Amino acid sequence: AQTVTQSQPEMSVQEAETVTLSCTYDTSESDYYLFWYKQPPSRQMILVIRQEAYKQQNATENRFSVNFQKAAKSFSLKISDSQLGDAAMYFCASISNFGNEKLTFGTGTRLTIIP
Amino acid sequence: DTAVSQTPKYLVTQMGNDKSIKCEQNLGHDTMYWYKQDSKKFLKIMFSYNNKELIINETVPNRFSPKSPDKAHLNLHINSLELGDSAVYFCASSHGRGSEQFFGPGTRLTVL
Numbered sequence: 001a002q003t004v005t006q007s008q009p010e011m012s013v014q015e016a017e018t019v020t021l022s023c024t025y026d027t028s029e030s031d032y033y034l035f036w037y038k039q040p041p042s043r044q045m046i047l048v049i050r051q052e053a054y055k056q057q058n059a060t061e062n063r064f065s066v067n068f069q070k071a072a073k074s075f076s077l078k079i080s081d082s083q084l085g086d087a088a089m090y091f092c093a094s095i096s097n098f099g100n101e102k103l104t105f106g107t108g109t110r111l112t113i114i115p
Numbered sequence: 116d117t118a119v120s121q122t123p124k125y126l127v128t129q130m131g132n133d134k135s136i137k138c139e140q141n142l143g144h145d146t147m148y149w150y151k152q153d154s155k156k157f158l159k160i161m162f163s164y165n166n167k168e169l170i171i172n173e174t175v176p177n178r179f180s181p182k183s184p185d186k187a188h189l190n191l192h193i194n195s196l197e198l199g200d201s202a203v204y205f206c207a208s209s210h211g212r213g214s215e216q217f218f219g220p221g222t223r224l225t226v227l
Contacts (some may be wrong), residue, residue: 033213043203045218052213079194089156097213099145102171105158 002027002094014114020067021109023092031097034068034075039108040088051075054086060083061106075085079111087113118142118166121206121219128196129227136222138206146170146211146216149181149191152203152221196226 003026009049013019036048051059051068058066063080092106119140128134137144149161162181206219206225
């Protein structure tokens with residue numbers, strides 16, 4: 001079974017600054033995928049970034065990047081040059097490449113952007 | 116050009132009623148899912164279908180029954196609604212395990 005932990009229920013950052021959201025996970029699998037999803041007030045779930053566990057290189061998508069530490073089972077999200085539109089709930093999630101296709105979510109971090 | 120659509124977006128009903136939520140995807144994906152998001156925003160998988168076959172059935176009361184008439188549709192029927200069923204229900208679809216799951220807009224169910 002997989003578990004995902006987000007220890008920061010809320011975070012805030014000044015506009016244009018950088019913020020890092022934490023995520024740790026636990027799995028007995030060797031092959032899995034990790035995701036960060038964003039849920040703005042519209043409640044639409046939007047994929048921010050995806051990481052394949054067998055790839056050592058950290059994934060990046062424009063202002064969003066991850067720090068993937070496989071041995072430590074850590075998968076943090078860095079948002080650079082924060083914008084007002086980044087305000088949302090952010091969910092970390094994992095899925096095994098074996099067994100059933102169950103995406104397991106963390107409890108989320110609410111990010112507030114201060115103008 | 117909506118990828119994953121759900122109807123209705125809002126559903127308000129009385130305890131004890133039966134209701135359905137419909138989901139359709141036009142992405143050609145083989146796998147579809149239902150998730151429940153509770154009042155604390157926690158998201159949990161309920162069901163998953165692959166090519167119309169049930170592959171995930173989490174510990175969900177029997178009152179919840181998914182139905183997949185074809186690969187592009189996965190509907191959720193709920194019998195004898197209870198107060199605790201109030202939540203946002205999300206449909207999603209994907210090509211498979213490691214692929215991005217595309218989510219619908221969610222259905223906010225309120226049971227009075």
